[in-house]
Amino acid sequence: MSGLFDLTGKVALVVGAGAGGLGERIAAALADQGASLALADRAERAADLAATALRCGTGVSTSFCDVTDEAQISALFDAVISAHGRVDILVNAAGVMLRKAYDETSLDEFQRVIGVNLTGTWLLNREAGRRMSPQGSGKIVNLSTVYAERVGPVPESAYYASKAGIANVTRALASELGPHGITVNCVAPGVFYPTQMTAALSESPDQLDWFARRTMLGRLGDPEQDIAGPVVLLASAASAYMTGQVIYVDGGWSAW
Numbered sequence: 057m058s059g060l061f062d063l064t065g066k067v068a069l070v071v072g073a074g075a076g077g078l079g080e081r082i083a084a085a086l087a088d089q090g091a092s093l094a095l096a097d098r099a100e101r102a103a104d105l106a107a108t109a110l111r112c113g114t115g116v117s118t119s120f121c122d123v124t125d126e127a128q129i130s131a132l133f134d135a136v137i138s139a140h141g142r143v144d145i146l147v148n149a150a151g152v153m154l155r156k157a158y159d160e161t162s163l164d165e166f167q168r169v170i171g172v173n174l175t176g177t178w179l180l181n182r183e184a185g186r187r188m189s190p191q192g193s194g195k196i197v198n199l200s201t202v203y204a205e206r207v208g209p210v211p212e213s214a215y216y217a218s219k220a221g222i223a224n225v226t227r228a229l230a231s232e233l234g235p236h237g238i239t240v241n242c243v244a245p246g247v248f249y250p251t252q253m254t255a256a257l258s259e260s261p262d263q264l265d266w267f268a269r270r271t272m273l274g275r276l277g278d279p280e281q282d283i284a285g286p287v288v289l290l291a292s293a294a295s296a297y298m299t300g301q302v303i304y305v306d307g308g309w310s311a312w
């Protein structure tokens with residue numbers, strides 16, 4: 057059974073790995089299973105991305121890419137294929153959050169969140185599909201949230217909309233890419249893993265306590281322990297017959 061999760065000889069591209077958040081934890085886990093790593097993030101994250109690459113081991117390549125820019129995405133895949141020869145696994149952990157009431161959210165802000173989270177996911181998946189199709193295999197893993205099919209108690213309409221869209225982009229491209237031997241799945245973390253993205257919430261212990269009690273397991277998500285396993289599953293042969301799925305990694309939040 058252990059061979060099912062073995063990623064030796066596979067090349068994994070993890071986008072959004074530069075903030076030390078879920079992307080880094082996912083990258084480290086893929087490397088632990090034997091994958092060669094290519095990491096990407098925005099150019100502003102250069103120093104952080106280099107530090108992440110060092111922590112993830114040797115032979116890790118880094119590239120810069122804004123996921124809202126299709127030319128940069130194409131150049132990213134060129135760079136990864138030039139460095140590693142191919143791309144077998146794409147994990148998109150790039151994302152932004154906006155916590156604002158609907159009537160205080162500007163059109164620009166709404167479009168920015170949709171642009172990074174939803175359009176960025178579609179662009180990355182489109183490019184991965186184009187590059188993986190000729191090889192007849194590939195594993196794409198997107199990140200949504202527990203709010204993929206529901207909303208939460210805090211005002212985040214742009215974020216909720218973008219993350220619901222990611223779930224259906226996942227299903228749609230799974231349908232189109234299945235005949236090419238490529239699986240497309242989505243991990244939906246929830247409701248709270250302490251990272252830079254969620255740092256503001258850490259200042260509200262009462263809210264965190266409510267989040268923890270709202271899960272079936274009675275605790276918050278642990279970025280060190282809880283995300284890597286499901287992503288390795290979806291990136292490996294262990295999930296050969298899974299595609300178009302949204303896998304909730306939320307301590308049971310969505311089951312109630």
Ligand SMILES: NC(=O)c1ccc[n+]([C@@H]2O[C@H](COP(=O)([O-])OP(=O)(O)OC[C@H]3O[C@@H](n4cnc5c(N)ncnc54)[C@H](O)[C@@H]3O)[C@@H](O)[C@H]2O)c1
Nearest residue numbers: 072074075077078122123150151201245248249251252253
């Ligand atoms: N942390 C949580 O509790 C939680 C819960 C549910 C879902 N998620 C999702 O997991 C993913 C990772 O979240 P995280 O908590 O690690 O966040 P994070 O803020 O630590 O990491 C997000 C990364 O995305 C990068 N990024 C932002 N805009 C980009 C762009 N235009 N182009 C390229 N990269 C860009 C950032 O530089 C950063 O490295 C996100 O999609 C997030 O929505 C996180």
